[in-house]
Amino acid sequence: MDKQAMRAAILEAKAQKGITWEQLGQTIDMSPVWTASACLGENSMPAELAREICHTLELSSEVATALQECPLKGSNSEETVPRDPLIYRLYEVMTVYGESIKQVIHEKFGDGIMSAIDFTLDVDVEKDPKGDRVVLTWNGKFLPYKRW
Amino acid sequence: MDKQAMRAAILEAKAQKGITWEQLGQTIDMSPVWTASACLGENSMPAELAREICHTLELSSEVATALQECPLKGSNSEETVPRDPLIYRLYEVMTVYGESIKQVIHEKFGDGIMSAIDFTLDVDVEKDPKGDRVVLTWNGKFLPYKRW
Amino acid sequence: MDKQAMRAAILEAKAQKGITWEQLGQTIDMSPVWTASACLGENSMPAELAREICHTLELSSEVATALQECPLKGSNSEETVPRDPLIYRLYEVMTVYGESIKQVIHEKFGDGIMSAIDFTLDVDVEKDPKGDRVVLTWNGKFLPYKRW
Amino acid sequence: MDKQAMRAAILEAKAQKGITWEQLGQTIDMSPVWTASACLGENSMPAELAREICHTLELSSEVATALQECPLKGSNSEETVPRDPLIYRLYEVMTVYGESIKQVIHEKFGDGIMSAIDFTLDVDVEKDPKGDRVVLTWNGKFLPYKRW
Amino acid sequence: MDKQAMRAAILEAKAQKGITWEQLGQTIDMSPVWTASACLGENSMPAELAREICHTLELSSEVATALQECPLKGSNSEETVPRDPLIYRLYEVMTVYGESIKQVIHEKFGDGIMSAIDFTLDVDVEKDPKGDRVVLTWNGKFLPYKRW
Amino acid sequence: MDKQAMRAAILEAKAQKGITWEQLGQTIDMSPVWTASACLGENSMPAELAREICHTLELSSEVATALQECPLKGSNSEETVPRDPLIYRLYEVMTVYGESIKQVIHEKFGDGIMSAIDFTLDVDVEKDPKGDRVVLTWNGKFLPYKRW
Amino acid sequence: MDKQAMRAAILEAKAQKGITWEQLGQTIDMSPVWTASACLGENSMPAELAREICHTLELSSEVATALQECPLKGSNSEETVPRDPLIYRLYEVMTVYGESIKQVIHEKFGDGIMSAIDFTLDVDVEKDPKGDRVVLTWNGKFLPYKRW
Amino acid sequence: MDKQAMRAAILEAKAQKGITWEQLGQTIDMSPVWTASACLGENSMPAELAREICHTLELSSEVATALQECPLKGSNSEETVPRDPLIYRLYEVMTVYGESIKQVIHEKFGDGIMSAIDFTLDVDVEKDPKGDRVVLTWNGKFLPYKRW
Amino acid sequence: MDKQAMRAAILEAKAQKGITWEQLGQTIDMSPVWTASACLGENSMPAELAREICHTLELSSEVATALQECPLKGSNSEETVPRDPLIYRLYEVMTVYGESIKQVIHEKFGDGIMSAIDFTLDVDVEKDPKGDRVVLTWNGKFLPYKRW
């Protein structure tokens, strides 16, 4: 079973049972974003967690095996510039604020980057009478450039 | 004076005086990321703040005028996929986690998007003995899709 | 049932019954453009409206479920520049008049954008002896840029 | 004098005199969007209007000559997908609603297109206590496909 | 039946019967280029002509229905620059002579374009002892730019 | 003197003298399209004709030399898909009718192409009470595919 | 039977019988490159040769019919820059030596091109103790640019 | 002096003296294609030959130094698909015949490629009463794939 | 059996048997990277090795035949810029250090390239208390540019 079939099986079972990513994440004590990313085929899952997911969703062990494989990431879409408006806004922020973020990170940390591997990302709701707000917290290890 | 000349003048003065974005932002009571974005030509600045920046950096009023103009955003680079490793990591996160973020936002807020206009972004240092971490906090108003 | 299958089912039923988007929209008291966009898979529909659509078109509840899902928008085509002449003209207007529209909006509203989310679009016929005219009315909330 | 130099001269004079597109358009009894498009180099202007613009802005007759030339349209930017957020929203609407607009136009007019040549576009402010709204009115002649 | 299936059915029947586009066009009193464009899925056909085509080719009424639909034009290929040598030569002429054609049309007609909608195109053979020549006659209504 | 400088010199002199491509072509007994293409830098001109052009426009012999050089064609624009509406229509016709033209040419001539080298193109006005029409006549030698 | 099915049938039969392109070409007295190009779907084959190929490979007359059709060339790959290392080297030579070849051809022949239609290409082995060499001989008619 | 300046100096001197690539190549006992490629900035030249070229063209020793540098090849153009018709034909042959060439080379040599480094290319004239022909001879060492 | 089917069969059998590329390579006395590249369809395998692979994985002789064919390399992905983070890092190194590598190779070897055909690549683990390191050793024959 490849990642595409795994993904379809999980999305169908999740919809039929009416389980959210939040709830699914709680069954394995992980965040909803990471749980979703593994179920959508963008991350690999340890065996124990994969079995638990399949137990919750009543899916076969083939799905659990597929969840453990290291994925070829980024292959769900071939768009260089995303077209979905929600995902495009992430791209737009990179375009408008990318250089400013770069300069402030260099100012605070020196030459290097924020890791996207040793990295977590959480989505929170901030209540606001003028309209609730989405808060994304990106947390990545600073990696200084090695010189040799 | 166009935005390119304005940007060059500010960067040169800032380097000569050894002022950081953090410090420059404090003189106008704004965050370093937003201050940098306006000085780099990606945002417009109210007249009073623009004058204060020029006062601090000892720049002419032409620079202050240019700071107030509405920019053609995103024009500092023509790359569709960014090549700078730090900025690329922002793109990579969108590629790997974009769909997961989308699903979790829809789960928590319903159909709509996170605004990139009614939006703030802060860069913080999280001390960690295994290596300090970069924390980016993205905060955007949730905009539900209008139906008509 | 995914959005592609939903879309095909709706288009086939609509053709067989000879119902227009105008008529279909009237059954749910919505505009034809929005109704079409949801049926083509570019918007999500509230449960009650989705059921009504399926009732009118004599389609299964699976279609109604699919209509309610938040879509990955813009995925019906992979063209960056559209090739269909009617759709291309929308692109051409953006190319020829985009900067002018931007300047006039900034002149009238200040720095910010016209929302494409809190947004409606209507198509009307303007009778004209020299040839009827298409009138598109775009109506989007002005969103001023937040500074922080 | 080419269109780039003409455009720069007009924008500089307009800024120095503090004249808006609305006002500039009124001096020649034309709309602000069309006036801007001609001054930005995306349309040609009749001789009389061009002279009036140069009179108002105190510019040389070379500018008036340049205003009358047929431009190579769309050459101010080389971006296939626009990056400026305001202009991008026009692109996004085309992506999300383009096919729906096409279907409704065909439903109301038959096979053909909305002209982008025999075409006008106006920007209006719609006052709204929840936030003012931008209204764009696109008005183009319907052109039926010729068969031969 | 979608345009792809329609197209395949027509091409197969046409090949089996050994009918040319010229002959097929004569049965409906239309030109071979336009007849081919409708049968290949790039134009819509009036009901009467569609029925005649299906009668000639002994095809089902589903094909006739599909022939009448307004197509999403330009979707048979996703190539931005065509690779087929014959079609590429059309692109090459646009590249090499496009600006010259533009200047001569402006010289003869003023500012505006040649319509590709109110448009006909014919292919003729010009006998020549040094090698026969292909003559393409493009005939499009001149559309002057509207000013407003 | 390179082709860019040559082109600029010719366009300036032509504008100052108020000469059309039609008239300029008549001085060398050539068509306006070809004359324009050589003056714009897309074709090479025989020495005698080049001298005549320079004589008419009162330009130096350096221009005449530049006119004789074999150009790197297609280098005036880097757009893959043209953005100017007039030139885009040529692209649109290729997109919509390209395959039909190909099929009809093969039907009339066999396997091969229409040359874009042994080729002429003329622009004519067709008077029409409903609006004058642009007629482009493309005339290229048919080249059959060699087999070996 | 379309070109894709034809191609697959020929490649399978050729592999099962262990016949080379050289041998297949000899049965119809044609070169191996041209024979391969027709069998791979990039050229059309006269009826007699097509029948002979099908006789040799024991394939049905449908294959012979498909071999005679004029193909949409270049459609086997959608890569603009080829990725296969052997084919990429042809691209690399064009990139590195293209302008030099152009200058030398103009020097020897005047303004014009080497035809890729009235064209042959052969692959030969040149024995060499330091490593055998591949020799490609490209032979195309020179086509001078027509002036009109 | 960089390669661009070197190239311009050589082309100007070559034009003024009326020397061909053939003649220039003879002064250093090299082929015209290779001589042109080095002078155009696509190859490096040994010191002795570079001095000879500068002697012939009466150019400074700076040009000779620039000729000896290893170039960043392929940087004279940024086009992925070439637009000049003569150079495009090289691309077209790769598109139409690339896969056939690959199959025949594998058939004659096994798995590997034709080198574009240990490589020569010559341009010859083949006299023909029906029109002279261009003959390009590509000669590259066969490099078998290493296995390890 | 084509390369896609071959690849799928090998990957499935390898997963079921729990064999690593390291182990599979040892059965044929080859490196894991090369073994993987041939099994994934990017290299051809000699008959004897192919049979041994099929023996180990208990696969049919059709797989062994497919393993021996010369592949169309690089066809497993159509991405110009890779999106998978691990593979992207290879691209990033090329982007950041490519020109430096080029200059140092020219300094040590003269004008020429490192072959990617007469080439080996090994992956090793370097133990490190601060985190193990990946060591890639690229070993390619230097090929000097031929001059002629």
Place this chain on the structure above:
Amino acid sequence: MDKQAMRAAILEAKAQKGITWEQLGQTIDMSPVWTASACLGENSMPAELAREICHTLELSSEVATALQECPLKGSNSEETVPRDPLIYRLYEVMTVYGESIKQVIHEKFGDGIMSAIDFTLDVDVEKDPKGDRVVLTWNGKFLPYKRW
């Protein structure tokens, strides 16, 4: 002084003094690849090393200041696919062997990537009677994917 001017100054001084990257690296006790990357504008250099470089090359302190700035990496070229043959081979290896390298790294290290930041790269000569070989040693820290 920006990175472009810095780079030009260093390359000119280095050429005039006839110093190699190897020698320049030795003056600061760093490798030639890293030294080149900083001098070409792709890495930042500590103040002390920058001063030493400027001392050796007799360059002004402005160059030393520019060497210390964090660069916008990857901006020396805008090519997505590199055209220089030596640099292209790095791209080709990624295309042909990228997936194999990925699988073997995952096999040896688990899910994660090889860092391109905590990374070194050396170029060595391997003497070989059949032709010397280039050896590139890539050494990057393995970064396991964080789960949260």
